[in-house]
Amino acid sequence: MLNIIPENLIEGWTIVVVDDEDDSLMVAEVILQAYGATVYTGVNGKEGFEVIQRVKPRLVISDLSMPVLDGWGLISLLKGNRAYHDLPVIALTAHAMIGDRERAIANGFHNYLTKPLTVDSFMGNLLNLLLDIPELVEFLNL
């Protein structure tokens, strides 16, 4: 994990964050914006999908348990849609059971971050994950 993460790490990125908790949304939004990304939000899977369709993000970060349409529903929507099939989606959730990660990955999430997060832990882990995604690595400002 890098001790210092560049402030413009994700300069110019469009990222959609989907979470039914306002506070969680705000934390994620603030942190990502601080590192240069443009963040759009949705409060559930349905709204999230609409936003994704509107803004065409480079990355999606989504909670799992949400009303109307939860994370699982959203990922299946995205994976079933040829336009968004390859769109990287990272799960961000307070659930912390063994097997959740595997289940998430099996369903199409690229990876899995657990709450609660701090700035450092969030960005650090996120960076590690992004490093694993070839098509995004080129866009990282390291």
Add this chain to the structure above:
Amino acid sequence: MKTVVRFGMVLAMLVVAACSAAATPTPAPIPVKIQLSWIHEYSSSPFYAALRNGHFAANGVEATLTEGGFDDQGYIDPVAQLVSGNADFAMSDGASLIQARAAGSPVVAIASVMQRNPLAILSLSETGSVSPQDLAGKSVSVASGGAEVMLNTLLQSQGVDRSTVNVIARTNFGIEALVNGEVDNLVAWITNEGVALQEQGLTTNTILMSDYGVEAYDFILFTSEAMINDKPDVVRGVVHALQMGIADVIADPVQAVEYTLSLDPALVREEQFRRLEITIPLMNVPGKTHGGMEATVWQFTYDMLVNQGILTQAVDLDQVYTLDFIAAENQ
């Protein structure tokens, strides 16, 4: 293995043959021809029994029985047959043999089948005679020859005047004359005519010659002097076989009749049986050897012939018969 077995069999056969050769050599049975005095009937059944029961064979003799009776030349004379050599043995009666001897035929009597004479005077009960004395004033039919001799002897010995008796020559062998009442009395054999009368349901009186001491052997087996001299064993064998045959007939008359029938199936079994039944007591007299002979009888016969003038020249009675071949039996 097979060759061993075969070899063994051959060896065994050789051993058996050797053994039987080493044992007393059984000579082939001597063939003899026996001339019977009458046609095949019950009276010759001892011969049939001797033949069928193997007594001839057991005595080393192969017997051929020739029927007697009549041929186209007339009565078959047993003496002539023997003398001519047509027969080795033959059957006849005592009187005939004595006369034959007197005529020079070298015949010898060797056995007698019947011990008592079957001749009798038969008459019907109602009209007949029960004793010789009754004959006076009656008619009697008798055949010429031996029968007549015996009748005359009877009348004489019983003191009946012959002239008071109407003696008629018997011409046929039937009983019709008596049955019809043509004659009062018939001199005949009790074994034959006597039975025939019974068969007709007639009750008869019988004056048996033998009951009045008029005795003669009437069924004698004889042979030639030559045979006796040359083949005494054959003679003995034949006599013994006959004796055994007589014993067989006495023991089993039914079988004897069957043997008789086998020689002439035309015979009637019941008739033969009844006749044989009457014959058996004549053959089987207690105290007398089967087939045996007694000097007294021969003597009487001889005397009878002499007295009646039949025999005109002397004959050595000892030459006429011999008792040498008759086997003793335990009576």
Add this chain to the structure above:
Amino acid sequence: MQVTNRTAIPFFARLRWRLTFLFLGIAIVPVVIITLIVITQIGSQYQIQIFNELDAISTLKTQQVEHLLQDGREQLRAIAINDDVIAGVQTPDSVPVALTVIQRLAEISSNVETIFIYTPDGKVVLASDEVLINRVVLRQPYFDASLSGEFLQAPFFDVSLQRLTLIATNPIYQDSDLIAIAAIRYNINEIDNILGEQVGLGESGETYLISQENNYLLTKSRFDGFPQNRAYTSDGIERALSAQNGDAFYPDYRGIPVFGNYHWIEDLKSGLLTEIDQAEAFSAITQTQVIIIVLAALIAISAAVIGLVVSTQITQPISQMTITASAIAQGKFDQRVAYAQADEVGVLATAFNDMAQAVQDRTSQLQAARDEALGAQRVARENSRLKSEFLSTMSHELRTPMNAILGFTSIMQKRIGGVEYNALTERYLQRIHANSERLLGLINDFLDLSRVESGRMELATMPIVPADMALKWSESLTVLAESKGLALIVNIDPALPAIILGDEEAISKIAINLIGNAIKFTEKGSVTVQLRKQEQFMTLAVTDTGIGIAPHAREYIFDEFRQVDQSSKRKYGGTGLGLAIAQKIAREMGGTINLQSQIDVGSTFTLVVPMAGTANNVAVKESLVLA
């Protein structure tokens, strides 16, 4: 051997048949023995009796015949000395008188048929039957013998009479000169009558005379088809004719087996045979024997029936019980055996029924207990599920606000998001953050403990690189150690495989707990972390140079909520959950945590885990400790 199938019992092993045969044996054997004895006894007695009867008949008839003969002899003797007769023989004039005498004599005696007198040369001179007079008896069988003395001629067939004749003679002397012979012809019908008497001879018995001379029957056979004038033979006949007397079993002249009494009658030179068919003689006794046998058979049958009945009575309830037991075994618990009689079998049946009832009760109890247990299990499972759900929910619910707290505090601490900061804000934020961390730690501990307690800790078996893992630990805790002036040394034994299997998160949690504790409780010196290979285990030894742990404290140090003492709680903080959780997790992995310590020297906590992961569930030896 288990024989649960009744038809699998071999036939003759079956109790029922064994009892029946036993009964039969006990009943039959003596019955058979007695029957045999009785029958043979009766048989032999009867045979003796029959022979005795035949002998009596034979003796009686012989006597009668002898009497008849004797009568004739006496007649003859009388005649032989009768003056009139003598005169009649010698003088023709005396003949009529003599004849009258003889005729009268013949008439008087029923045994005598004819009397006749003949001369020594065989001529009959006097006779009660006229026709005999003048006959010549020279050729008659009796003639020769009659001359010398009293003579009886064995019966013979008279040719002219055409029948059997029995003649006795007696010489007549005058001054010791033989002048004539008197003879009588017996009435042979009398003999026929004597012998023909069938009293005592049943349907098949007969007495007859047989002639030695030619084996002819001198008296008539009782049976058709056996005429007299034929030779007959049998064992009895031959013995009689060879002058033997006695009795025996033999086939008679008809070939039929008879009881036979044979007797030689010298006078008549004949055998007298008294015979009766064995079949007839035996029939009476056979009847008795048959009755005895039938009775014996009835006894046998009765014995068999009784045996069968009794044995059935005994075995039937047993069979019943077998069937019922099978039924019960198959689940029909309400089956019972019905048996009315109050005997041992009845007691057994009652006991059986009691047992069946107990089985039924127990089964229903068990059933109830099982249902209860199932219910409890269901409840437990439900509770467990609820607990799981609760944990999950709690975990989620607790983490969500923590996310906001930590997130915002970290944002503010990072001075991002455009907030105004000053030193106080910094200080207060730091406190909020530190406490949030502490709260988060507590939440995690609590969740871990809950999970471990309820066995919900799912341990992964993934490849671990011990070197990398140890590096992470030192990265996390070096700062803390340096802040206290302690050295943190990490050693990895080269013998330890480069890759092992296990749950990295769980091992790390324990390791961080142990190392953290070591740092916490050490003021000076160092904390050494050593990773080694011990058989199939990896050992992680955390050694400190701290205050050490007193022996009494080592026992309960792993207990939940305990610390060495309450004072250390205040000094060192913590809920005391750490070691308890660590131990539980270690146990869950199939390993353990061991402790060695010396006061004021230091302590070594050693975690022992299997290198092959928890899948193998290998038990750990508690003594596996590295100093």
